[in-house]
Amino acid sequence: MTEEPPRPDGRQRLIQSALALFADRGFDGVSVRDIVTAADVSVGLISHHFGSKDGLREAVDAYFIAQFEEVVTASPGQDGGGAQIAASQWVDDWITRHEGEAGALFGYFRRALLDESEWGAAIFDRFYNIAQTLVTRLDARGQIRPDVDRLWLPFLMIYLELGTTLLEPHVRRILGRSGFDKELWRRRHRAYGQLLRSGYGRQRAARTADET
Amino acid sequence: MTEEPPRPDGRQRLIQSALALFADRGFDGVSVRDIVTAADVSVGLISHHFGSKDGLREAVDAYFIAQFEEVVTASPGQDGGGAQIAASQWVDDWITRHEGEAGALFGYFRRALLDESEWGAAIFDRFYNIAQTLVTRLDARGQIRPDVDRLWLPFLMIYLELGTTLLEPHVRRILGRSGFDKELWRRRHRAYGQLLRSGYGRQRAARTADET
DNA sequence: GTTCAGGCTGAACAATAGTTCAGCCACGGC
DNA sequence: GCCGTGGCTGAACTATTGTTCAGCCTGAAC
Numbered sequence A, B: 001m002t003e004e005p006p007r008p009d010g011r012q013r014l015i016q017s018a019l020a021l022f023a024d025r026g027f028d029g030v031s032v033r034d035i036v037t038a039a040d041v042s043v044g045l046i047s048h049h050f051g052s053k054d055g056l057r058e059a060v061d062a063y064f065i066a067q068f069e070e071v072v073t074a075s076p077g078q079d080g081g082g083a084q085i086a087a088s089q090w091v092d093d094w095i096t097r098h099e100g101e102a103g104a105l106f107g108y109f110r111r112a113l114l115d116e117s118e119w120g121a122a123i124f125d126r127f128y129n130i131a132q133t134l135v136t137r138l139d140a141r142g143q144i145r146p147d148v149d150r151l152w153l154p155f156l157m158i159y160l161e162l163g164t165t166l167l168e169p170h171v172r173r174i175l176g177r178s179g180f181d182k183e184l185w186r187r188r189h190r191a192y193g194q195l196l197r198s199g200y201g202r203q204r205a206a207r208t209a210d211e212t
Numbered sequence C: 001g002t003t004c005a006g007g008c009t010g011a012a013c014a015a016t017a018g019t020t021c022a023g024c025c026a027c028g029g030c
Numbered sequence D: 001g002c003c004g005t006g007g008c009t010g011a012a013c014t015a016t017t018g019t020t021c022a023g024c025c026t027g028a029a030c
Helices: A010-025 A032-039 A044-050 A053-073 A088-097 A102-114 A118-140 A153-166 A168-175 A182-198 B010-025 B032-039 B044-050 B053-073 B088-097 B102-114 B118-140 B153-166 B168-175 B182-198
Strands: none
Touching: A010 A032, A010 A044, A010 A053, A010 A102, A032 A044, A044 A053, A053 A102, A053 A118, A088 A182, A102 A118, A102 A153, A102 A168, A102 B102, A118 A153, A118 B168, A153 A168, A153 A182, A153 B153, A153 B182, A168 B118, A182 B153, A182 B182, B010 B032, B010 B044, B010 B053, B010 B102, B032 B044, B044 B053, B053 B102, B053 B118, B088 B182, B102 B118, B102 B153, B102 B168, B118 B153, B153 B168, B153 B182
């Protein structure tokens, strides 16, 4: 632990500094001089390695996706489906492994979904497919009540799953600590799974007659 | 209907054009020349009316908040609480009233929550307070099961409520039409309320024993 | 007709952005 | 020693950005 590996080379430092800055202030909100200052290299190195600022972004994307693939692909019981929900422990470990960088990675993820990058769309579609498959499977087993809306259920699952990531700054402000805090993360996933299956109400069909 | 009101003055056109562009590409992603071109005025008019691009942003914020206050404040049964959920019909009407501009307003709202503007935080806090109050009230009436997580429930409610707004481009891509489409909006709110109260499962305490 | 005020113009300006390129330095093979 | 090779530098360049300001135009007041 005390034996730190040698300082990564300029190329790697550029990618990691850029990732952190993009996550924090967005691509347009960061100048190349901000990046090279953070990475402690010269301006020229960006075009030398990546051709342009946009080239750097692509490299950062690739780097991010590499870390991200770990989470989605290598998930235990990779045939998709229920594993998605049960994987919270696994994500927990991933966060521990990426300590220090995890915040930036989640921040970058948030921006990707909101800035409509091409692969941000691809990632959302992936989530949608996973949720959709899960719903189909549960339905086939008769585990979903007939009156549940099949169109919106996958989306609502995704909202619950991604909510903390998308709104992290606000959640942190109110809770006083990061929503990616290990304990909070685990507890949230338990609450989320429970709400999905059973709701909060006492009576199942508690039709409170406030609309329609 | 055919009797269109006279073209709004430059100041107003600037605010509305800027709102639409900011919503679409973000504050930093839009140049003052983009804005004046869209508003069909000259560059000088921005500093003439607003002093600077930042001054314009403030004016846009004020304009947006004015439209937004309508939704939150004037909500029927304004003592907060259950009205929040029951208000879907009301929001429905609001969308109709702001036809054409509604997309930009929601887009601007999305950015506000993500760019961490001061008042984006204020708006989130407002949502949190509404959800929190609702939970407390339901709890006092004994309408929430004891095993439900009181800390996360308000957040999960917010995620469900804001999810479509935050992820609108992706939802639209998959569904083939806007999530703010009247019919979809209504249907989604029904699904959301039902899921909250009862979940999707058949047995209430369906402890599927996949974790802890 | 003169004056004044207010909405508006757009060429010109200074600052900042991303990009270029001639060349430095350290290291390994000859 | 010499010669590459590859990572890296940073002053200089160009395009674009936000901002300025002298002045135009219109309509109401005198």
